[in-house]
Amino acid sequence: MSDIVAGIVPAAGRGERLGPGAPKALRLLGGVPMLVHAVRNLAAARHVSLVVVAAPPEQAGEVRALLADHHAGAPLRVVAGGATRRESVRAALAALPDEVGIVLVHDAARPLAPVELVDAVAAAVCAGADAVVPGLPVTDTVKRVEGEVVVETLDRSALRAVQTPQGFRRAVLEEAHLFPDALDATDDAGLVERAGHPVVVVAGADEAFKVTRPLDLLLAEVVWSRRRPGSGR
């Protein structure tokens, strides 16, 4: 299996929890679509030689033009995404060249994931892991509920909030995506777990948080403005 690494960016979600407007990946952060940030961060990583974006199907042409305008630093392909995140990832997997042996899947909705995190995930797969996820300790107490009734309080010390990019041996990810599944997994590692492969956790990054709700976008604007050279902070 080759060590050539490609990034996949599922970016076809509507982002309804963010409120009305453009698809989430095309919402602006610092005047630039979130998708462009996510693609740039992947492409800037040492290991990544190609990025495939799964765009909202009716906007694939627009996304292609947008990414061409904001040169990302690695060769790019844009495919039409699907009705679910899983279908979008599958469409991007189908567009990978044969020589790619390692795949990093990175949500467009995590525009501030540091390049160092991308490198750490890729390095762990290159070192031999089948599947790698970045994870952070959970700070809230987490309870399982049924309706409005608490059923159980989970042991917080054993929980991790998992982020992207998630890294995989390509064959492992492709096999996991073939598994029939009634539920739509919310991440790719979930599919890999169900297919019976071990998934390793590496340290996540606070700045890799997912932009889901309006407050997340406000926070992302603050983080971005502090990162920019000359921000004086």
Ligand code: C5P
């Ligand atoms: O909805 P959620 O925030 O979990 O979406 C995670 C990522 O999956 C986002 O980058 C979103 O654009 C992508 N997605 C997709 N195709 C879908 C649904 C979500 O590419 N049909």
